[in-house]
Amino acid sequence: MSTGFTERYRSALMNTFGAPKLVLTRGEGAHVWDEDGQEYVDLLGGIAVNALGHAHPAIVQAVTTQLSTLGHISNFFASAPQIALAEKLLAVVGTGGRDGRVFFTNSGTEANEAAFKLTRRTGRTHLVAMTGSFHGRTMGSLALTSKEAYRAPFEPLPGDVTFVPYGDVDALAAAVTDETAAIVIEPIQGEAGVVVAPEGFLAAARSIADEHGALLWLDEIQSGMGRTGQWLASAPSGVTPDIVTLAKGLGGGFPIGACVGLGRAATLFEPGNHGTTFGGNPVACAAGLAVIATIEEDGLLEHVTVLGQKLRDGLAADPRVAEVTGEGLLIGVVLTDERSAEVAAAALRAGFILNNATPTRVRLAPPLVLTGDDAEAFLQAWPAILEEAFS
The missing domain is CATH 3.90.1150.10 (Aspartate Aminotransferase, domain 1)
Structure with missing residues (x-):
């Protein structure tokens, strides 16, 4: 340079x-x-x-066309790309036959911040996260990120969070209680150097969450949207989570993220609980639709x-x-x-x-x-x- x-x-x-x-x-x-x-x-x-x-060309055309007609409208209103992308995400993520709803954000850490707040709507405050995890740099997402160098300068961080060794079923079972709001796991830990969850770990986490009435939250921000040859890296496990967070590849370079709630998590947010100025804007959603269509068609x-x-x-x-x-x-x-x-x-x-x-x-x-x-x-x-x- x-x-x-x-x-x-x-x-x-x-x-x-x-x-x-x-x-x-x-x-x-x-x-x-x-x-x-x-x-x-x-x-x-x-x-x-x-x-x-x-x-x-697909993203260039989608963004250019959308921006030439309707750019930002605020969330007092809806747009066709926003609705279509939410519907498409629920289809590619898979709802497991349950109800599903999407909250759009501008980034991965914002998607995780929304998910963090969503877990609070259970009435519980305890979360269980993994060693080696990375969920973002905002204060809530950072509270779930295990790396000491990232956390230490900003403590105390929000939330009551317990970290357990990634992939250790026994440690996870011991950490989750009837006061746990959610278990949060990356199916593949990207920031840690691409560490893959051991076979059976996600299924065990699903069972442990169900036993205690906790939510299972999968952070697929880096591993999702076709990166592993599946729409979600967790797909081969057969596990359906309660929350999935997405971003990165979703917009193909245009800033967008999504917090997807399934089952009871789909309806935990009510008007006034959360918001965003730019999240779900028509241009970002048009980019997301172009990415998904191209992955499918090509x-x-x-x-x-x-x-x-x-x-x-x-x-x-x-x-x-x-x-x-x-x-x-x-x-x-x-x-x-x-x-x-x-x-x-x-x-x-x-x-x-x-x-x-x-x-x-x-x-x-x-x-x-x-x-x-x-x-x-x-x-x-x-x-x-x-x-x-x-x-």
């Missing part, structure tokens, strides 16, 4: 993210270009946001399943890789040494954008439209990237 941009960034923006790695100027599909014209394959997708990549769920398997197999073949985790195009690479920062830097120099989620874990969350050629190019470059990082 040029010195001029560096100084302008430091002078104008709060220092919440540190210095940016690049100044990006344009994108197309799974490719982006920086200010110097250098091209990169985007294997992070804005952290699982750019489901259809950059400048996808067969992207199958594409993600096949290409994800190819990537995981190829990444695992190197001896410097201890394990590859994840499903579809949400992939974690566990290294044999704490070299993830070096791997991310070497990959960037080689023209590939990925993320060092933890010292030993690299995260990939590329656009669902990533091509086989781009995946193959990365796999061909992978051994040299590791060689540079481990040298």
